[in-house]
């Protein structure tokens with residue numbers, strides 16, 4: 001469904017993404033992991049259209065979207081959430097969802113609100129709801145319109161281990177029900193191994209491992225990249 005071919009993107013002299021090739025299969029949850037600064041968010045930016053690569057290409061369902069704007073990609077079915085909460089502080093949750101829905105052809109706001117248990121906070125602003133609920137609003141914004149591919153950049157950031165696992169299980173069930181394909185950036189490896197069908201590991205902008213999570217888990221370079229982290 002998604003093919004990255006030899007993607008490179010540099011911030012000045014730093015190659016944030018360095019010759020990355022990877023394939024995401026339809027209907028899977030594909031984990032994208034790696035240490036801080038590995039280039040995970042930049043990869044998401046290149047797929048969602050927030051950034052354009054220096055070289056290489058992004059293909060979505062066989063179509064070259066490398067130079068396409070982010071809104072056009074969203075209409076085609078590529079949605080994303082952001083690592084930092086990106087909701088508008090002054091708007092109620094209902095208004096935020098309405099803004100997103102207004103930009104899309106087939107908004108299914110009610111279904112998304114139900115699926116993410118957000119009924120109770122629709123009339124509130126982000127400041128009035130809990131952090132976990134704010135994270136779910138962010139995810140809801142990405143899921144409106146039933147995009148075929150959703151890129152989630154650390155949706156559980158800032159949550160406890162238990163909350164992260166609960167959110168990931170909930171997400172896995174939700175996207176499988178809807179037939180959504182997911183690229184998931186996630187720091188808790190326990191969560192990654194629990195829900196991901198396939199894994200790509202980045203380090204310093206490059207792919208160091210890719211494949212079945214259980215194989216990747218045993219890869220010597222991956223273990224080394226994670227050495228000293230509160231992982232595994």
Ligand SMILES: Nc1ncnc2c1ncn2[C@@H]1O[C@H](COP(=O)(O)OP(=O)(O)OP(=O)(O)O)[C@@H](O)[C@H]1O
Nearest residue numbers: 011014016034035036037038039040041042043083
């Ligand atoms: N706006 C920016 N300007 C300059 N350099 C940047 C910018 N954003 C990211 N970088 C650099 O690009 C590299 C990749 O960053 P990126 O945010 O993609 O990593 P990441 O894997 O998402 O890390 P994290 O786990 O901390 O979120 C890092 O070296 C980072 O310092």
Ligand SMILES: [Mg+2]
Nearest residue numbers: 040041042083
């Ligand atoms: Mg990041």
